[in-house]
Amino acid sequence: xxxxxxxxxxxxxxxxxxxxxxxxxxxxxxxxxxxxxxxxxxxxxxxxxxxxxxxxxxxxxxxxxxxxxxxxxxxxxxxxxxxxxxxxxxxxxxxxxxxxxxxxxxxxxxxxxxxxxxxxxxxxxxxxxxxxxxxxxxxxxxxxxxxxxxxxxxxxxxxxxxxxxxxxx
Amino acid sequence: xxxxxxxxxxxxxxxxxxxxxxxxxxxxxxxxxxxxxxxxxxxxxxxxxxxxxxxxxxxxxxxxxxxxxxxxxxxxxxxxxxxxxxxxxxxxxxxxxxxxxxxxxxxxxxxxxxxxxxxxxxxxxxxxxxxxxxxxxxxxxxxxxxxxxxxxxxxxxxxxxxxxxxxxxxxxxxxxxxxxxxxxxxxxxxxxxxxxxxxxxxxxxxxxxxxxxxxxxxxxxxxxxxxxxxxxxxxxxxxxxxxxxxxxxxxxxxxxxxxxxxxxxxxxxxxxxxxxxxxxxxxxxxxxxxxxxxxx
Ligand SMILES: Cc1cc2nc3c(=O)[nH]c(=O)nc-3n(C[C@H](O)[C@H](O)[C@H](O)COP(=O)(O)OP(=O)(O)OC[C@H]3O[C@@H](n4cnc5c(N)ncnc54)[C@H](O)[C@@H]3O)c2cc1C
Ligand code: FES
Ligand code: FES
Numbered sequence: 001x002x003x004x005x006x007x008x009x010x011x012x013x014x015x016x017x018x019x020x021x022x023x024x025x026x027x028x029x030x031x032x033x034x035x036x037x038x039x040x041x042x043x044x045x046x047x048x049x050x051x052x053x054x055x056x057x058x059x060x061x062x063x064x065x066x067x068x069x070x071x072x073x074x075x076x077x078x079x080x081x082x083x084x085x086x087x088x089x090x091x092x093x094x095x096x097x098x099x100x101x102x103x104x105x106x107x108x109x110x111x112x113x114x115x116x117x118x119x120x121x122x123x124x125x126x127x128x129x130x131x132x133x134x135x136x137x138x139x140x141x142x143x144x145x146x147x148x149x150x151x152x153x154x155x156x157x158x159x160x161x162x163x164x165x166x167x168x169x
Numbered sequence: 170x171x172x173x174x175x176x177x178x179x180x181x182x183x184x185x186x187x188x189x190x191x192x193x194x195x196x197x198x199x200x201x202x203x204x205x206x207x208x209x210x211x212x213x214x215x216x217x218x219x220x221x222x223x224x225x226x227x228x229x230x231x232x233x234x235x236x237x238x239x240x241x242x243x244x245x246x247x248x249x250x251x252x253x254x255x256x257x258x259x260x261x262x263x264x265x266x267x268x269x270x271x272x273x274x275x276x277x278x279x280x281x282x283x284x285x286x287x288x289x290x291x292x293x294x295x296x297x298x299x300x301x302x303x304x305x306x307x308x309x310x311x312x313x314x315x316x317x318x319x320x321x322x323x324x325x326x327x328x329x330x331x332x333x334x335x336x337x338x339x340x341x342x343x344x345x346x347x348x349x350x351x352x353x354x355x356x357x358x359x360x361x362x363x364x365x366x367x368x369x370x371x372x373x374x375x376x377x378x379x380x381x382x383x384x385x386x387x388x389x390x391x392x393x394x395x396x397x398x399x400x401x402x403x404x405x406x407x408x409x410x411x412x413x414x415x416x417x418x419x420x421x422x423x424x425x426x427x428x429x430x431x432x433x434x435x436x437x438x439x440x441x442x443x444x445x446x447x448x449x450x451x452x453x454x455x456x457x458x459x460x461x462x463x464x465x
Contacts, residue, residue: 001179020180020223023210042173043211044278045363056280062210063281064203066180067225110277133362134275 005069009034010078018065025049027065028075036076036105040136047135048106050113051075057113057134076105079112088112091152092145099139106135111149115156122153175213182225186311189226189338194313196222197336203227204247205282207274208290232340244342246286250279250297260346262304265353265373269296272357272369285339288324291331294365294390296357298325302395303371303387306344312337325394348383351375352457354450357389358442360433366390367434368442370422372450374410381405386418386450391426391443398422401447410455419448 006015009032018027025042028034028051040046042061049060052074079086088108091097098104114121114131121128132146183189193200201220203209204227212218226232232247237258244253254270256263273279273287273296287297288308301308302325307318312334319332326332333339357369369389375382384405386398401422408414423444428436 003180019177021175021177021213026174042214044207044274047275047277050277056277058277058280059207062207062278064180064206064210064223064225066182067203067206067227114276130271131276134277136363 003066005066007068007071007073009073010075016065020064020066022065023061024051024053024063024065024068024073025060027068028060028073034075034077038102038105040102045136046103046106047110048103050106050109050135052109052113055113055116057110074109074112076108079108086112087155088115088148088152091148091155095144095148095151097140097144097148103135103137103139107132107137107145110135111152115149115153119153119157122150173214175210176216176219178213178220179222180225181222182228184228184230186229186232186338186340189224189229190311190313190336192222192224193336193338197334200224200335202289202338204286204289205249207278207282208286208292226338241346242344244284244344246283246339246341248284250274250282250284250287251276253284254279261349261351261353261373262344262346265300265304265355265371268353268355269300269371272296272355272359272366275363285342288342289331289333289339291325291327291329291394292365293328293393293395294367294369295395296355296366296369296371296389298395299369299371299387299389301342301344303373303385303397304344304347305397306342308333308339309341309343310334310337311340316340318343321395322397328393347373347385348375351383352454354453354457356446356449356453358446368428368439368446370443370446370450372447372454374405374451374454376410376455380407380409382407386422386447388422388426388443388447391423391428391439393427393429396426398425398447400425405451410451412452415451415455416448419444419451422447 002017004017028037038048040048044059044062050057051060199221203223203225232245234245236243242262250273253266256266287295301321306321308324309318324332351373354372358367366389371387374384384402386401388396401418404418423440428439430436
Protein backbone atom coordinates (compact mmCIF):
# COMPACT_ATOMS: atom_id res chain seq x y z
CA UNK A 1 0.00 0.00 0.00
CA UNK A 2 1.46 3.34 -1.02
CA UNK A 3 2.10 6.06 1.52
CA UNK A 4 2.00 9.80 0.96
CA UNK A 5 4.76 11.80 2.60
CA UNK A 6 5.74 15.44 2.71
CA UNK A 7 9.37 16.39 2.88
CA UNK A 8 11.73 19.22 2.02
CA UNK A 9 14.47 18.61 -0.51
CA UNK A 10 17.05 21.31 -1.14
CA UNK A 11 14.75 23.89 0.38
CA UNK A 12 11.67 22.95 -1.67
CA UNK A 13 8.63 21.24 -0.24
CA UNK A 14 7.49 18.06 -1.98
CA UNK A 15 4.64 15.64 -1.61
CA UNK A 16 5.47 12.12 -2.68
CA UNK A 17 3.47 8.97 -3.09
CA UNK A 18 5.85 6.11 -2.28
CA UNK A 19 5.80 2.36 -1.89
CA UNK A 20 7.11 1.49 1.60
CA UNK A 21 9.90 -0.57 0.02
CA UNK A 22 11.27 2.42 -1.92
CA UNK A 23 14.60 3.62 -0.55
CA UNK A 24 15.20 7.31 -0.02
CA UNK A 25 17.86 7.09 -2.75
CA UNK A 26 15.39 5.69 -5.29
CA UNK A 27 12.74 8.26 -4.39
CA UNK A 28 15.24 11.09 -4.88
CA UNK A 29 16.49 9.71 -8.19
CA UNK A 30 13.39 8.31 -9.77
CA UNK A 31 10.56 10.40 -8.38
CA UNK A 32 12.32 13.74 -8.01
CA UNK A 33 14.83 13.29 -10.85
CA UNK A 34 17.74 14.19 -8.57
CA UNK A 35 20.19 11.78 -10.16
CA UNK A 36 23.25 13.51 -8.70
CA UNK A 37 22.87 11.06 -5.82
CA UNK A 38 24.47 7.93 -7.28
CA UNK A 39 23.95 4.32 -6.30
CA UNK A 40 27.03 2.15 -6.26
CA UNK A 41 26.51 -0.83 -4.02
CA UNK A 42 23.04 -0.39 -2.51
CA UNK A 43 24.15 -2.04 0.68
CA UNK A 44 25.80 0.67 2.66
CA UNK A 45 29.40 0.02 1.70
CA UNK A 46 30.40 2.64 -0.89
CA UNK A 47 28.78 5.85 0.35
CA UNK A 48 28.12 7.25 -3.13
CA UNK A 49 24.47 7.72 -2.11
CA UNK A 50 25.28 9.94 0.90
CA UNK A 51 22.84 12.81 1.50
CA UNK A 52 22.07 15.04 4.46
CA UNK A 53 18.97 14.17 6.46
CA UNK A 54 18.25 16.96 8.92
CA UNK A 55 21.88 18.01 8.60
CA UNK A 56 23.46 14.60 9.20
CA UNK A 57 25.26 12.67 6.46
CA UNK A 58 23.63 9.25 5.99
CA UNK A 59 23.42 6.52 3.35
CA UNK A 60 20.26 7.15 1.37
CA UNK A 61 20.27 3.52 0.22
CA UNK A 62 19.87 2.46 3.87
CA UNK A 63 16.81 4.58 4.64
CA UNK A 64 13.27 4.12 3.42
CA UNK A 65 11.65 7.05 1.68
CA UNK A 66 8.70 6.79 4.11
CA UNK A 67 11.15 7.44 6.93
CA UNK A 68 11.91 10.84 5.41
CA UNK A 69 8.43 12.10 6.28
CA UNK A 70 8.78 15.76 7.38
CA UNK A 71 12.56 15.57 7.02
CA UNK A 72 14.85 18.22 5.57
CA UNK A 73 16.97 16.57 2.87
CA UNK A 74 19.94 18.05 1.07
CA UNK A 75 21.46 16.47 -2.01
CA UNK A 76 24.40 17.49 -4.17
CA UNK A 77 21.99 19.48 -6.37
CA UNK A 78 21.35 21.75 -3.39
CA UNK A 79 24.97 22.44 -2.59
CA UNK A 80 25.74 25.33 -4.94
CA UNK A 81 24.37 28.79 -4.24
CA UNK A 82 22.73 29.50 -7.59
CA UNK A 83 25.58 29.75 -10.08
CA UNK A 84 28.21 29.89 -7.34
CA UNK A 85 29.67 26.50 -6.56
CA UNK A 86 29.98 25.53 -2.92
CA UNK A 87 33.53 25.86 -1.47
CA UNK A 88 33.69 22.08 -1.37
CA UNK A 89 32.89 21.86 -5.06
CA UNK A 90 35.52 24.47 -5.92
CA UNK A 91 38.08 22.72 -3.78
CA UNK A 92 37.36 19.33 -5.38
CA UNK A 93 37.98 20.86 -8.80
CA UNK A 94 41.11 22.71 -7.70
CA UNK A 95 42.66 19.72 -5.97
CA UNK A 96 41.83 17.12 -8.63
CA UNK A 97 39.71 15.29 -6.10
CA UNK A 98 37.73 13.53 -8.82
CA UNK A 99 38.32 11.60 -11.98
CA UNK A 100 35.20 9.73 -13.11
CA UNK A 101 33.11 11.66 -10.58
CA UNK A 102 30.83 8.79 -9.60
CA UNK A 103 31.76 8.98 -5.94
CA UNK A 104 31.93 12.78 -5.83
CA UNK A 105 28.35 13.65 -4.79
CA UNK A 106 28.68 11.23 -1.89
CA UNK A 107 32.00 12.68 -0.75
CA UNK A 108 30.68 16.24 -1.08
CA UNK A 109 27.66 15.52 1.08
CA UNK A 110 29.71 13.46 3.56
CA UNK A 111 32.04 16.42 4.01
CA UNK A 112 29.26 19.01 4.00
CA UNK A 113 27.71 17.17 6.96
CA UNK A 114 30.99 16.59 8.78
CA UNK A 115 32.15 20.21 8.38
CA UNK A 116 28.81 21.60 9.52
CA UNK A 117 29.15 19.40 12.60
CA UNK A 118 32.80 20.38 13.19
CA UNK A 119 34.20 23.27 11.09
CA UNK A 120 37.70 22.39 12.35
CA UNK A 121 37.59 18.76 11.33
CA UNK A 122 40.65 19.21 9.09
CA UNK A 123 42.78 20.12 12.11
CA UNK A 124 42.43 16.60 13.47
CA UNK A 125 44.07 14.42 10.84
CA UNK A 126 42.87 11.15 12.33
CA UNK A 127 39.27 12.25 12.53
CA UNK A 128 39.33 13.61 8.99
CA UNK A 129 40.74 10.29 7.81
CA UNK A 130 38.06 8.42 9.70
CA UNK A 131 35.34 10.51 8.03
CA UNK A 132 36.89 10.10 4.57
CA UNK A 133 37.19 6.34 5.09
CA UNK A 134 33.37 6.22 5.18
CA UNK A 135 33.18 6.37 1.39
CA UNK A 136 34.93 4.59 -1.47
CA UNK A 137 36.64 6.11 -4.50
CA UNK A 138 38.02 3.77 -7.15
CA UNK A 139 39.91 6.47 -9.06
CA UNK A 140 41.74 9.10 -7.07
CA UNK A 141 43.55 7.33 -4.28
CA UNK A 142 41.98 9.76 -1.77
CA UNK A 143 44.95 12.16 -1.50
CA UNK A 144 43.22 14.80 -3.64
CA UNK A 145 39.98 14.34 -1.72
CA UNK A 146 41.81 14.91 1.55
CA UNK A 147 43.49 18.05 0.18
CA UNK A 148 40.14 19.31 -1.08
CA UNK A 149 38.57 18.76 2.34
CA UNK A 150 41.36 20.72 4.03
CA UNK A 151 41.18 23.51 1.46
CA UNK A 152 37.39 23.81 1.65
CA UNK A 153 37.39 23.77 5.44
CA UNK A 154 39.84 26.69 5.53
CA UNK A 155 37.80 28.55 2.91
CA UNK A 156 34.59 27.99 4.83
CA UNK A 157 36.22 29.47 7.92
CA UNK A 158 37.19 32.49 5.84
CA UNK A 159 40.91 31.67 5.80
CA UNK A 160 43.26 31.86 2.79
CA UNK A 161 40.58 33.31 0.51
CA UNK A 162 42.94 34.32 -2.28
CA UNK A 163 45.63 31.71 -1.90
CA UNK A 164 45.20 29.96 -5.24
CA UNK A 165 48.40 27.96 -4.77
CA UNK A 166 46.71 26.27 -1.82
CA UNK A 167 49.64 26.82 0.53
CA UNK A 168 47.52 28.19 3.33
CA UNK A 169 47.83 26.44 6.67
CA UNK B 170 23.35 -12.31 -5.53
CA UNK B 171 19.60 -11.99 -6.06
CA UNK B 172 17.39 -8.97 -6.29
CA UNK B 173 18.71 -5.59 -5.27
CA UNK B 174 15.28 -4.15 -4.47
CA UNK B 175 13.21 -5.32 -1.53
CA UNK B 176 10.00 -7.27 -2.00
CA UNK B 177 6.83 -5.38 -1.14
CA UNK B 178 5.81 -4.89 2.46
CA UNK B 179 3.41 -2.78 4.47
CA UNK B 180 4.74 -0.12 6.78
CA UNK B 181 3.58 1.10 10.15
CA UNK B 182 5.19 3.60 12.49
CA UNK B 183 3.70 3.20 15.98
CA UNK B 184 3.94 6.19 18.32
CA UNK B 185 4.44 4.30 21.57
CA UNK B 186 5.73 1.00 22.94
CA UNK B 187 2.21 -0.32 23.73
CA UNK B 188 1.14 0.53 20.17
CA UNK B 189 4.17 -1.27 18.75
CA UNK B 190 3.51 -4.29 20.98
CA UNK B 191 -0.12 -4.35 19.88
CA UNK B 192 0.94 -4.47 16.24
CA UNK B 193 3.51 -7.19 16.93
CA UNK B 194 0.99 -9.19 18.99
CA UNK B 195 -1.18 -9.49 15.89
CA UNK B 196 1.39 -9.78 13.12
CA UNK B 197 4.72 -10.57 14.86
CA UNK B 198 5.76 -13.63 12.86
CA UNK B 199 5.36 -11.82 9.53
CA UNK B 200 6.89 -8.54 10.78
CA UNK B 201 10.31 -7.03 11.25
CA UNK B 202 11.11 -4.18 13.58
CA UNK B 203 13.00 -1.33 11.89
CA UNK B 204 15.46 0.57 14.12
CA UNK B 205 18.54 2.10 12.45
CA UNK B 206 17.96 0.06 9.32
CA UNK B 207 21.69 -0.31 8.75
CA UNK B 208 21.36 -4.08 8.66
CA UNK B 209 17.66 -4.60 7.99
CA UNK B 210 17.64 -2.65 4.72
CA UNK B 211 20.44 -4.84 3.41
CA UNK B 212 18.54 -7.96 4.44
CA UNK B 213 15.40 -6.66 2.75
CA UNK B 214 17.37 -6.13 -0.47
CA UNK B 215 18.96 -9.56 -0.43
CA UNK B 216 15.55 -10.86 0.60
CA UNK B 217 17.09 -12.80 3.46
CA UNK B 218 14.33 -10.96 5.34
CA UNK B 219 10.95 -10.89 3.59
CA UNK B 220 8.50 -9.43 6.08
CA UNK B 221 4.92 -8.59 5.10
CA UNK B 222 5.08 -5.71 7.57
CA UNK B 223 7.87 -3.39 8.69
CA UNK B 224 7.33 -1.82 12.12
CA UNK B 225 9.34 1.40 12.26
CA UNK B 226 9.98 2.24 15.92
CA UNK B 227 11.99 5.43 15.28
CA UNK B 228 9.03 7.65 16.14
CA UNK B 229 8.58 6.25 19.66
CA UNK B 230 9.57 8.91 22.19
CA UNK B 231 11.75 8.14 25.20
CA UNK B 232 13.83 5.33 23.71
CA UNK B 233 16.88 7.38 22.69
CA UNK B 234 18.30 8.03 26.16
CA UNK B 235 21.36 6.78 27.99
CA UNK B 236 20.44 6.78 31.68
CA UNK B 237 23.19 6.46 34.28
CA UNK B 238 21.68 4.94 37.40
CA UNK B 239 23.08 3.72 40.71
CA UNK B 240 24.26 0.27 39.82
CA UNK B 241 23.73 0.26 36.08
CA UNK B 242 23.56 2.17 32.84
CA UNK B 243 20.44 1.89 30.72
CA UNK B 244 20.74 2.22 26.95
CA UNK B 245 17.39 2.84 25.26
CA UNK B 246 16.49 0.91 22.13
CA UNK B 247 16.97 3.96 19.89
CA UNK B 248 20.39 5.06 21.21
CA UNK B 249 22.59 5.33 18.10
CA UNK B 250 26.16 4.12 17.85
CA UNK B 251 27.21 7.79 17.48
CA UNK B 252 25.71 8.65 20.89
CA UNK B 253 27.86 6.00 22.54
CA UNK B 254 30.91 7.27 20.67
CA UNK B 255 30.35 10.61 22.44
CA UNK B 256 29.45 9.14 25.86
CA UNK B 257 30.79 11.45 28.57
CA UNK B 258 29.26 10.25 31.82
CA UNK B 259 31.46 9.40 34.79
CA UNK B 260 31.85 5.62 34.64
CA UNK B 261 34.30 3.14 33.07
CA UNK B 262 31.43 2.16 30.73
CA UNK B 263 31.61 5.56 29.03
CA UNK B 264 35.28 4.99 28.22
CA UNK B 265 34.44 1.51 26.98
CA UNK B 266 31.71 2.85 24.67
CA UNK B 267 34.06 5.52 23.29
CA UNK B 268 36.80 2.97 22.75
CA UNK B 269 34.60 0.46 20.89
CA UNK B 270 32.21 2.65 18.88
CA UNK B 271 34.72 3.78 16.21
CA UNK B 272 35.02 0.13 15.12
CA UNK B 273 31.31 -0.14 14.32
CA UNK B 274 30.96 0.79 10.64
CA UNK B 275 31.53 4.41 9.57
CA UNK B 276 30.23 7.77 10.83
CA UNK B 277 27.15 7.73 8.52
CA UNK B 278 26.34 4.17 9.67
CA UNK B 279 26.87 5.18 13.30
CA UNK B 280 24.53 8.15 12.89
CA UNK B 281 21.59 5.78 12.35
CA UNK B 282 22.45 2.29 13.60
CA UNK B 283 21.48 1.44 17.16
CA UNK B 284 23.17 -0.45 20.00
CA UNK B 285 20.01 -2.47 20.69
CA UNK B 286 19.62 -3.18 16.97
CA UNK B 287 23.09 -4.71 16.95
CA UNK B 288 22.11 -6.99 19.82
CA UNK B 289 18.86 -7.89 18.07
CA UNK B 290 20.67 -8.64 14.81
CA UNK B 291 23.32 -10.74 16.61
CA UNK B 292 26.07 -10.79 13.99
CA UNK B 293 28.84 -13.02 15.43
CA UNK B 294 31.43 -10.28 14.75
CA UNK B 295 29.43 -7.50 16.40
CA UNK B 296 31.52 -5.47 18.81
CA UNK B 297 28.46 -4.42 20.83
CA UNK B 298 27.36 -8.04 21.22
CA UNK B 299 30.77 -8.95 22.66
CA UNK B 300 30.52 -5.97 24.99
CA UNK B 301 27.02 -6.97 26.14
CA UNK B 302 28.20 -10.51 26.79
CA UNK B 303 31.35 -9.52 28.67
CA UNK B 304 29.60 -6.94 30.82
CA UNK B 305 26.63 -9.15 31.69
CA UNK B 306 24.00 -6.98 30.02
CA UNK B 307 20.30 -7.58 30.41
CA UNK B 308 18.18 -7.21 27.29
CA UNK B 309 14.77 -5.74 28.11
CA UNK B 310 11.78 -6.87 26.10
CA UNK B 311 8.15 -5.96 25.94
CA UNK B 312 5.58 -8.23 24.36
CA UNK B 313 1.96 -9.38 24.59
CA UNK B 314 2.84 -11.34 27.76
CA UNK B 315 4.37 -8.29 29.42
CA UNK B 316 7.93 -7.35 30.20
CA UNK B 317 10.94 -9.56 30.70
CA UNK B 318 14.70 -9.20 30.84
CA UNK B 319 16.96 -11.76 29.22
CA UNK B 320 20.58 -11.95 30.41
CA UNK B 321 23.13 -11.74 27.59
CA UNK B 322 24.38 -15.27 28.21
CA UNK B 323 20.99 -16.69 27.28
CA UNK B 324 20.16 -14.04 24.66
CA UNK B 325 22.52 -15.15 21.88
CA UNK B 326 21.36 -18.44 20.39
CA UNK B 327 23.54 -18.65 17.29
CA UNK B 328 24.45 -16.66 14.19
CA UNK B 329 21.74 -14.00 13.82
CA UNK B 330 19.60 -15.85 16.36
CA UNK B 331 18.40 -14.51 19.71
CA UNK B 332 15.88 -15.23 22.43
CA UNK B 333 13.63 -12.42 21.09
CA UNK B 334 10.16 -13.70 20.15
CA UNK B 335 8.61 -12.32 16.94
CA UNK B 336 5.95 -10.61 19.08
CA UNK B 337 8.50 -8.85 21.26
CA UNK B 338 10.20 -5.48 21.05
CA UNK B 339 13.58 -4.77 22.57
CA UNK B 340 13.00 -1.59 24.60
CA UNK B 341 16.48 -1.20 26.03
CA UNK B 342 19.60 -2.79 27.43
CA UNK B 343 20.80 -2.58 31.02
CA UNK B 344 24.53 -2.82 31.75
CA UNK B 345 25.83 -3.30 35.30
CA UNK B 346 28.45 -0.67 36.12
CA UNK B 347 31.98 -2.01 36.50
CA UNK B 348 33.82 -1.01 39.69
CA UNK B 349 35.23 2.52 39.70
CA UNK B 350 38.78 2.63 38.40
CA UNK B 351 38.31 -0.28 35.98
CA UNK B 352 40.08 0.42 32.69
CA UNK B 353 38.70 -0.56 29.25
CA UNK B 354 40.73 -1.72 26.26
CA UNK B 355 39.66 -2.96 22.85
CA UNK B 356 41.52 -4.40 19.86
CA UNK B 357 40.28 -5.65 16.53
CA UNK B 358 41.65 -7.37 13.44
CA UNK B 359 39.92 -6.66 10.15
CA UNK B 360 40.88 -6.84 6.52
CA UNK B 361 39.92 -3.30 5.56
CA UNK B 362 38.77 -0.25 7.47
CA UNK B 363 35.16 -1.01 6.46
CA UNK B 364 35.16 -4.74 7.14
CA UNK B 365 33.51 -6.56 10.00
CA UNK B 366 35.94 -7.91 12.58
CA UNK B 367 37.86 -11.05 11.69
CA UNK B 368 38.33 -11.20 15.44
CA UNK B 369 38.10 -8.70 18.27
CA UNK B 370 38.84 -8.63 21.98
CA UNK B 371 37.55 -6.45 24.77
CA UNK B 372 38.93 -6.16 28.28
CA UNK B 373 37.81 -4.22 31.33
CA UNK B 374 40.26 -4.62 34.21
CA UNK B 375 40.88 -3.21 37.66
CA UNK B 376 44.04 -3.49 39.69
CA UNK B 377 44.06 -3.06 43.45
CA UNK B 378 47.37 -3.11 45.33
CA UNK B 379 49.17 -4.47 42.31
CA UNK B 380 46.81 -7.39 41.78
CA UNK B 381 43.98 -8.01 39.34
CA UNK B 382 40.89 -7.41 41.42
CA UNK B 383 38.20 -7.45 38.72
CA UNK B 384 38.38 -8.34 35.05
CA UNK B 385 36.11 -9.07 32.10
CA UNK B 386 37.20 -10.48 28.76
CA UNK B 387 34.87 -10.44 25.74
CA UNK B 388 35.47 -11.92 22.29
CA UNK B 389 33.82 -11.10 18.95
CA UNK B 390 33.78 -13.45 15.98
CA UNK B 391 35.32 -16.14 18.11
CA UNK B 392 32.31 -18.45 17.74
CA UNK B 393 28.75 -18.38 16.39
CA UNK B 394 27.87 -16.23 19.38
CA UNK B 395 29.81 -13.58 21.28
CA UNK B 396 31.86 -15.02 24.14
CA UNK B 397 32.95 -14.08 27.61
CA UNK B 398 36.26 -15.78 28.38
CA UNK B 399 35.44 -16.80 31.95
CA UNK B 400 38.37 -19.16 32.43
CA UNK B 401 40.86 -16.53 31.33
CA UNK B 402 39.29 -14.11 33.82
CA UNK B 403 39.48 -16.68 36.63
CA UNK B 404 43.17 -17.23 35.92
CA UNK B 405 43.96 -13.58 36.58
CA UNK B 406 41.83 -12.61 39.57
CA UNK B 407 43.95 -12.14 42.70
CA UNK B 408 47.24 -12.33 40.77
CA UNK B 409 49.81 -9.65 39.94
CA UNK B 410 49.54 -8.82 36.21
CA UNK B 411 52.93 -10.14 35.14
CA UNK B 412 53.46 -10.45 31.35
CA UNK B 413 53.61 -14.27 31.64
CA UNK B 414 50.24 -14.36 33.37
CA UNK B 415 48.66 -12.06 30.78
CA UNK B 416 50.05 -14.24 27.96
CA UNK B 417 48.70 -17.35 29.64
CA UNK B 418 45.29 -15.75 30.15
CA UNK B 419 45.25 -14.65 26.50
CA UNK B 420 46.05 -18.20 25.38
CA UNK B 421 43.30 -19.51 27.66
CA UNK B 422 40.79 -17.04 26.15
CA UNK B 423 41.72 -18.20 22.65
CA UNK B 424 41.24 -21.81 23.77
CA UNK B 425 37.74 -20.93 24.98
CA UNK B 426 36.93 -19.70 21.47
CA UNK B 427 35.35 -21.93 18.89
CA UNK B 428 35.82 -20.09 15.60
CA UNK B 429 34.42 -21.66 12.45
CA UNK B 430 36.71 -22.09 9.44
CA UNK B 431 36.23 -19.28 6.97
CA UNK B 432 37.97 -18.69 3.63
CA UNK B 433 39.99 -15.75 4.92
CA UNK B 434 40.36 -17.03 8.45
CA UNK B 435 40.97 -20.69 9.20
CA UNK B 436 40.13 -21.55 12.82
CA UNK B 437 43.78 -21.85 13.88
CA UNK B 438 44.59 -18.43 12.45
CA UNK B 439 41.60 -16.86 14.20
CA UNK B 440 42.62 -18.46 17.52
CA UNK B 441 46.13 -17.13 17.12
CA UNK B 442 44.76 -13.66 16.35
CA UNK B 443 42.44 -13.79 19.37
CA UNK B 444 45.31 -14.64 21.73
CA UNK B 445 47.30 -11.70 20.38
CA UNK B 446 44.35 -9.31 20.62
CA UNK B 447 43.50 -10.34 24.18
CA UNK B 448 47.11 -10.00 25.28
CA UNK B 449 47.30 -6.54 23.72
CA UNK B 450 44.15 -5.43 25.53
CA UNK B 451 45.32 -6.83 28.87
CA UNK B 452 48.71 -5.18 28.53
CA UNK B 453 47.17 -1.86 27.60
CA UNK B 454 44.64 -1.96 30.44
CA UNK B 455 47.32 -2.82 32.98
CA UNK B 456 49.65 -0.13 31.71
CA UNK B 457 46.95 2.54 31.62
CA UNK B 458 46.12 1.77 35.22
CA UNK B 459 49.74 2.07 36.28
CA UNK B 460 50.14 5.37 34.50
CA UNK B 461 47.12 6.83 36.29
CA UNK B 462 47.41 5.47 39.80
CA UNK B 463 44.94 8.05 41.07
CA UNK B 464 42.19 6.99 38.65
CA UNK B 465 40.26 5.00 41.23
C1 LIG C 1 28.90 -0.52 5.76
C2 LIG C 1 28.48 -1.11 7.08
C3 LIG C 1 29.44 -1.46 8.00
C4 LIG C 1 29.07 -2.01 9.23
N1 LIG C 1 30.05 -2.37 10.09
C5 LIG C 1 29.71 -2.92 11.27
C6 LIG C 1 30.71 -3.34 12.19
O1 LIG C 1 31.91 -3.21 11.95
N2 LIG C 1 30.30 -3.92 13.37
C7 LIG C 1 28.98 -4.10 13.66
O2 LIG C 1 28.66 -4.61 14.73
N3 LIG C 1 28.01 -3.70 12.82
C8 LIG C 1 28.34 -3.13 11.63
N4 LIG C 1 27.34 -2.75 10.78
C9 LIG C 1 25.93 -2.98 11.17
C10 LIG C 1 25.41 -1.81 11.98
O3 LIG C 1 26.11 -1.71 13.19
C11 LIG C 1 23.91 -1.90 12.30
O4 LIG C 1 23.55 -0.63 12.73
C12 LIG C 1 23.49 -2.88 13.37
O5 LIG C 1 23.95 -4.18 13.08
C13 LIG C 1 21.97 -3.00 13.48
O6 LIG C 1 21.43 -1.90 14.09
P1 LIG C 1 20.23 -1.10 13.46
O7 LIG C 1 19.70 -0.20 14.48
O8 LIG C 1 20.68 -0.49 12.19
O9 LIG C 1 19.14 -2.27 13.23
P2 LIG C 1 18.18 -2.59 12.01
O10 LIG C 1 18.94 -2.72 10.76
O11 LIG C 1 17.03 -1.67 12.01
O12 LIG C 1 17.67 -4.02 12.50
C14 LIG C 1 18.51 -5.16 12.52
C15 LIG C 1 17.72 -6.37 13.02
O13 LIG C 1 17.41 -6.23 14.40
C16 LIG C 1 16.01 -6.18 14.62
N5 LIG C 1 15.74 -5.13 15.60
C17 LIG C 1 16.34 -3.89 15.62
N6 LIG C 1 15.90 -3.18 16.68
C18 LIG C 1 15.00 -3.98 17.33
C19 LIG C 1 14.22 -3.81 18.51
N7 LIG C 1 14.25 -2.68 19.21
N8 LIG C 1 13.42 -4.84 18.89
C20 LIG C 1 13.38 -5.99 18.18
N9 LIG C 1 14.11 -6.21 17.07
C21 LIG C 1 14.91 -5.21 16.65
C22 LIG C 1 15.40 -5.89 13.27
O14 LIG C 1 14.10 -6.40 13.16
C23 LIG C 1 16.38 -6.56 12.33
O15 LIG C 1 16.11 -7.93 12.25
C24 LIG C 1 27.69 -2.18 9.54
C25 LIG C 1 26.72 -1.80 8.63
C26 LIG C 1 27.09 -1.27 7.40
C27 LIG C 1 26.03 -0.88 6.44
S1 FES D 1 24.86 2.97 -2.74
FE1 FES D 1 24.49 3.50 -0.70
S2 FES D 1 26.33 3.03 0.24
FE2 FES D 1 26.69 2.30 -1.78
S1 FES E 1 36.38 9.72 -8.93
FE1 FES E 1 35.88 7.82 -9.79
S2 FES E 1 35.19 6.72 -8.04
FE2 FES E 1 35.95 8.50 -7.20
